Amino acid sequence: MNKLAFAVIALALGASGAAQADAVLVLNSEDASYSILSRSSRIELARHPVGREPHHVIVTPDGKEMLIGSTATNELLGLDIKTGERRRIVKDIIDPYHLGFSPNGKWFVTAAYRLDHVDIFHADGYRLAGRIFIDGLPSHMAFDTESQTVFVTLQQSGRLAAFDLQTQTLKWNVAVGNAPAGIIMLPDNKRLLVALTGEDGIVVVDPKDGSVKSTLQTGKGAHNFWPKGDGRHYFLSNRVEGTVSLVDTTDMKVVGNVRVPGGPDCMDITPDGKELWVTQRFLRRVAVIDIEQLKVVASIPVGKSPHGVFMMKSGAVPAPAGGPVRAASTAGETK
Amino acid sequence: MRDLTDLWVTAQTWIFETLVGPVIFHFGLMAWYEPAFNAVEFVMLGTVQIAVIAIGMRFFERRWPLERPGEDDRLILVDQVYTLLNKLGVVPLVIFIVTYPLVTAIELYVRSWGFAPPRLERVLPWLGDNALASFLLYFVLYDFAAYWLHRAQHAFSWWWALHSLHHSQRRMTVWTDDRNHVVDDLLVTLALVVFAQLVGVQPGEYVVILMVGRLIESWSHANVDMGFGWLGDRLLVGPRFHRLHHALANAEEQHIQDHNFAPVFPIWDILFGTAIYDGRNRPTGVADPVVDADNGRGWIVQQVTVFWRFTRALVPKLRRATAL
Structure with a gap:
């Protein structure tokens, strides 16, 4: 696309106010910036600086803000979810690599990947309730549906830890496999799925005691989940294999695979539930997958090492209980 | 510029995913997966620098040398x-x-x-x-x-x-x-x-x-x-x-x-x-x-x-x- 066409589209979208409603946010973790993309035109509209090493983004419980964790500057950047405008900076949130709100909106939790601790905050005012130091690179997290427990994967030690939110104490810490990363609680609140980036699949874990109930082969470097929206199927990125798998969690089997080169990582679904957007960390791109065909239909250039991706929209709501820690696409989840 | 960046990262990704990434995965060193990818870029940049020195800069040295070639060249x-x-x-x-x-x-x-x-x-x-x-x-x-x-x-x-x-x-x-x-x-x-x-x-x-x-x-x-x-x-x-x-x-x-x-x-x-x-x-x-x-x-x-x-x-x- 030539520069003139790009400018015309950007101006038209901006003038109509459609730019934000149609926008996708991507965090360029090694460029210290975030990109705003047009969902319909599949182009990058703008790029803005943000702290250092931004990795993940979530939505606040009131659904009004996106919070970007800037890991190396120890802060959160709050953007208006409708307009993308900067609203505030929350300081003194140490190494917020992965972050999430409990389903009841009462607790805010961060996993400090580099600094080996898990911080539990009162979500109201981001007041630190407790800091638990734990070895092994705390990586990703999920909550139980009752907002009693947060589960954190420990990528280097190959373990999964559960923390009581009310008392900020360790409930259990067990080995689950090599390099556990993405984790999700299924809607029945009885099964945790943990992606093993050091192996070629996922494990099903009992949230009561961390025992491994079963395994499923998906692809090398299984890394992160995203719900398809029907409560049954979940997408899973396999970073080393270079694929995204569609997993049926009822029958516990892989029902589809799509090749996504370049270290596929975080995902989000468009509000109409038709497209899955996946960051391609190495290629500095975001792939667009047609969900019906399970086929990559576009790949959009962004910044260096794109990690988190988020569909901006008006009236967004927080993630459902037990769901991913980043907000899901509302339409996609309620289908 | 974007085409050049695409060409560069495509080559880097291919080298990494074909030669380096599988080794990192095999030996259970996934904590080094991202740094290893950056290391591939470092070696690629080094190769480009050597080419620029050996072809571009050496051209000027050969064409307009300040000190003429001599027996000290072995140094x-x-x-x-x-x-x-x-x-x-x-x-x-x-x-x-x-x-x-x-x-x-x-x-x-x-x-x-x-x-x-x-x-x-x-x-x-x-x-x-x-x-x-x-x-x-x-x-x-x-x-x-x-x-x-x-x-x-x-x-x-x-x-x-x-x-x-x-x-x-x-x-x-x-x-x-x-x-x-x-x-x-x-x-x-x-x-x-x-x-x-x-x-x-x-x-x-x-x-x-x-x-x-x-x-x-x-x-x-x-x-x-x-x-x-x-x-x-x-x-x-x-x-x-x-x-x-x-x-x-x-x-x-x-x-x-x-x-x-x-x-x-x-x-x-x-x-x-x-x-x-x-x-x-x-x-x-x-x-x-x-x-x-x-x-x-x-x-x-x-x-x-x-x-x-x-x-x-x-x-x-x-x-x-x-x-x-």
Whole structure:
């Protein structure tokens, strides 16, 4: 696309106010910036600086803000979810690599990947309730549906830890496999799925005691989940294999695979539930997958090492209980 | 530009996913997956730099040599070994393995106390919308730190014992820039990485700064009598400017090498009174016969003998024992 066409589209979208409603946010973790993309035109509209090493983004419980964790500057950047405008900076949130709100909106939790601790905050005012130091690179997290427990994967030690939110104490810490990363609680609140980036699949874990109930082969470097929206199927990125798998969690089997080169990582679904957007960390791109065909239909250039991706929209709501820690696409989840 | 970036990252991704990533995965080193990908880029950049030196810069040396080819040409061979070992990542890998725990410990200690250096964009918001200006500003800051490190290499006797290896070359060419003792490389790298973290240089910017900076430094060692004109020579270090820094001392100019320190931007020498622009060409090398003996030695012997020189300078007892 030539520069003139790009400018015309950007101006038209901006003038109509459609730019934000149609926008996708991507965090360029090694460029210290975030990109705003047009969902319909599949182009990058703008790029803005943000702290250092931004990795993940979530939505606040009131659904009004996106919070970007800037890991190396120890802060959160709050953007208006409708307009993308900067609203505030929350300081003194140490190494917020992965972050999430409990389903009841009462607790805010961060996993400090580099600094080996898990911080539990009162979500109201981001007041630190407790800091638990734990070895092994705390990586990703999920909550139980009752907002009693947060589960954190420990990528280097190959373990999964559960923390009581009310008392900020360790409930259990067990080995689950090599390099556990993405984790999700299924809607029945009885099964945790943990992606093993050091192996070629996922494990099903009992949230009561961390025992491994079963395994499923998906692809090398299984890394992160995203719900398809029907409560049954979940997408899973396999970073080393270079694929995204569609997993049926009822029958516990892989029902589809799509090749996504370049270290596929975080995902989000468009509000109409038709497209899955996946960051391609190495290629500095975001792939667009047609969900019906399970086929990559576009790949959009962004910044260096794109990690988190988020569909901006008006009236967004927080993630459902037990769901991913980043907000899901509302339409996609309620289908 | 985007096409070039695409071509570059596609090649980098292919090399990584075909050759490196599977090995990392096989040995269960997934915590190093991302750093290994960046290491592939480092080697690719090194290959490009070698090509630019061997094809582009050497063209000027062959066409307009300042010092004519002679029997001393064999002295250049060891500098080529240094360049290959550095640019292809062998020496940097060793340095990384040694410095990583220390750099990480410093970073984690500082961060665990809640200290996070602000990016310049926080102070100068307009920088965020101007990638070129941002890059140039970080480049200038980085070069400022490198200038003072270079002065320290000459000021401390123990550091000069290491750095004198770089100056001992009598046949200075485009290959000379990488002629450094690994401990010297290690100290400079350690200091510059900590500095880069403190001022907030991003990994992406750091790679480009290294690439551009090292190419300019290779060119500044070229065996040619060239500059960038009166104004250009005050904006960018060139061969004529830097050759004076490598000049062989004599009775009239005993401290000639304590001038023209700047790696890339001569402004630091102008500001701090160490710049000389006299247009004279001087022979290069070091008058001290012990240091001059580096010439003619191979890589391993140079590393061993210079390390011994460094140890003696560092430990007074050893220095006295040697003197006896």
